[in-house]
Amino acid sequence: MGIRYYAYAFESDQTEKALADPLTVIGSDPLADACGLEPGFTQGVTDFRQSLPERDLLYLDKAWPYLQRLTAPRSSDAAARAAYRMFEGEVTYADDGFTWRPWVRALPPRDVALIARDLESINDADIKAGLSGSCSSGQLLESELAYATASLHRARGFVHAVASDGRGFACMIG
Template identity: 80%
Template structure:
C-alpha cells in the first residue's frame, strides 16, 4: 500500500496531552478516515471523501516526501525551512524488512503559526527547484511539480485554518 501521511488538528486545550502522546489525537484508522471508509473495514464502498472535515484532517497520501524534500535543508550544513517541522520524519523498518513503525509528532499551536507563514512563501519556482535533484534528468517533470503543488495547497489550507483557530496538529507517517 505504501507509506502515507496523515495530520489531525487538535484544540489548544489538548496541547499538553498531544505533545506527550500524539497518538491520543490521531484517529484509530487514518486510511479509513482519509478514504471515507468505516474504521477497521477490510472491504467496502467509498466515494473517497474524507470522513472528517478538512479542517480536522490533512491527508497527503504519498506526496509528503516531495514536501519534505522541498522544505528540508539544501545541504548538510543548511537550515531547514520552518515548514519542514510538519514533514520531517521517516518510518522505521522492522527487522523483517516488510513492516515498519510509524513516525509520529505533535506540533503546538505556536509552531503551527510559524509553519503557516512559511508555507505561504513557497511558490512554483521553489517547488521546481526543490524537486529537481530527485529526478535523473535533473529537472522535475511538470506532472510531478503539479502533483506536489496540489498537495502543498492542501497543506497550506489545513495549516492556515489551524493557525487561524489557534490549533495544533499531530501527524503520522505510516
C-alpha cells in the same frame, strides 16, 4: 498499500496530551478517515470523501517525500525551513523491512503559526526549483510536479486554518 502522510488538528487545550503522545489525537484508522470508510474496514464502498472535515484532517497520501525535500535544509550547515517540522520524519522498518512503525509528531499552536507563515512564502516557482533534479533521473516529471504543487497547496490551506483557529496538529508518516 505504501507509506502515507496524515495530519490531525487538535484543540489548544489538548496540547500537553498531544505532545506527550501524538497518537492520542490521531485517528485509529487514518486511511479509513481519509477515504471515507469505517475504521477497520476490510471491504466497503466509498466516494473517497474524507470522514473528517478538511480543517481537521490533512491527507497527503504519498506526496510527503516531495514536501520533505522541498523544505529540508539545502546543506548540512543550513537551517531547515519552519515547515520542515511537519514533513521531516521517516518510518522505522522492522521484520527485515516487511513492516514499519509510523513516525509521529505533535506540533503545538505556536509552531503551527510559524509553519503557516513559512508555507505561505513558498510559491510555485520555488516548488519547481526546489524539486528539480531531486529524483534519480535528474528530471522531475510534470505530473510529479503538479502532484507536489497541489499537495503543498492543500497543506498550506490546512495549516492556515489550524493556525487561524489557534489549534495544533499531530502528523503521522506511516
